[in-house]
Amino acid sequence: MSLRKVFILILVVLFLGTLFTGCRSKTESSKLKVAVTIYPFYDAVKSIGGDLVDVFVIVLPGSSPHTYVLTPQDLQNLENVSVIFENNFGLEEFLKSVISSLTARVVNVSEPLKNVVELHxxxxxxxxxxxxxxxxxxVIKNTLVELDPIHKDVYEKNYENYKKAILNKAAELRQKLVNLPNRNVITFHDAFPYFAEYFGINILASIEPDPNKLPTPKQIIEIENLIKKYNVKVVFKEPQLSSDIYKSIVEDTHVKVLSLDPLGDGVKIKTYTDLIEYNVNTIYDALK
Ligand SMILES: [Zn+2]
Structure with missing residues (x-):
């Protein structure tokens, strides 16, 4: 082969290379761009949308939505998404001031549950x-179908599998707690009433019901009285809310302290089933 032919061949290979890269970036950009406010919804979008969807989570593991403030990077990311999935009902105060300036559609995934929220x-x-x-x-699945109807079958099938896996795991975990003699617990903030309802746990009180307000000395005394009265063995803190207020309760009552996680840490607790499994096992180990 002459030098000239080799040179042409190299050019052709390079040209084809750019063509393929071009194709790949086109597929990337044709993905549905989605944001979610909290980590559990990230797992839902990933599981239902798979490779068809590009998703980012606003409140990263380690932070709490109650105390979160949007960063300039968040604002830039939010400019590029078609839809934002939020829990709503006061969880995402950080979104309020920017929502009207965003072009993305904001979907309240809790819409079908508003009566439940009212009761609580x-x-x-x-x-x-x-x-x-x-x-x-x-709700997430229905929105993906609406925005990308060509892939309806994929979203439907993924959702059915996801739903089945979660409900099977949850039923199995609930069985684990059935025979515990003492199900009284005290949580850190008021995140677990719906969890308790499903898993048959009795939450007597929360140390800091509102994560933006420290409890008063009177409230602390009330909690200590509950601990004594109901023979509470454990109080729970949470990784996202760092108040040390529980320490004085521990000193006074010698109760155990363990950590419940309402959101997931992105390392050991990545998926939704990881999340409920972690919390059920933590409660089980504390109360068995
Ligand atoms: Zn909360």
Missing amino acids: NGNPHLWLNPEYFVIQSE
Whole structure:
């Protein structure tokens, strides 16, 4: 082969290379761009949307939605998405001021559950009940189908598998807690009433019901009295909310402290089933 032919061959290979890269970036950009506010919804979008969807989570593991402030990077990311899935009912105060300036559609995944929220005085932590979480995931699925109807069958099938896996795992985990003699617990903030309802746990109180307000000395004394009266063995802290207020309770009552996680840490607790499994096992180990 002459030098000239080799040179042409190299050019052709390079040209084809750019063609293929071009194709790949085109597929990337044709993906549905989605944002979610909290980590459990990230798992839902990933599981239902798979490779068809590009998703980012606003409140990264380690942060709490109650205390979150949007970063300039968040604002830039939000400019590029077609849809934002939010839990709503007061969980995402950080979105309020920017929502009107965004072109993305904002979908309240808890819409079918608004009566449930009303019955619980507006408590937004619906996703911690697996039955409610699959309803929220169905809203996500329906929205993906609406925005990308060509792939309806994929979204439907993925959703059915996801739902089945979650409900099976949840039923199995609930069985684990059935025979515990003492199910009284005290949680850190008011995140677990829907979880408790599903798994048959009795939450006597929360140390800091509103994560933006420290409890008063009177409230602390009330909690200590509950611990003594109901023979409570454990109080729970949470990784996203760092107040040390529980320490004085521990000093006074010698109760155990363990950590419940309402959101997932992205390392050991990645999927929704990881999340409920972690919390059920933590409670089981504390109360058995
Ligand atoms: Zn919360």
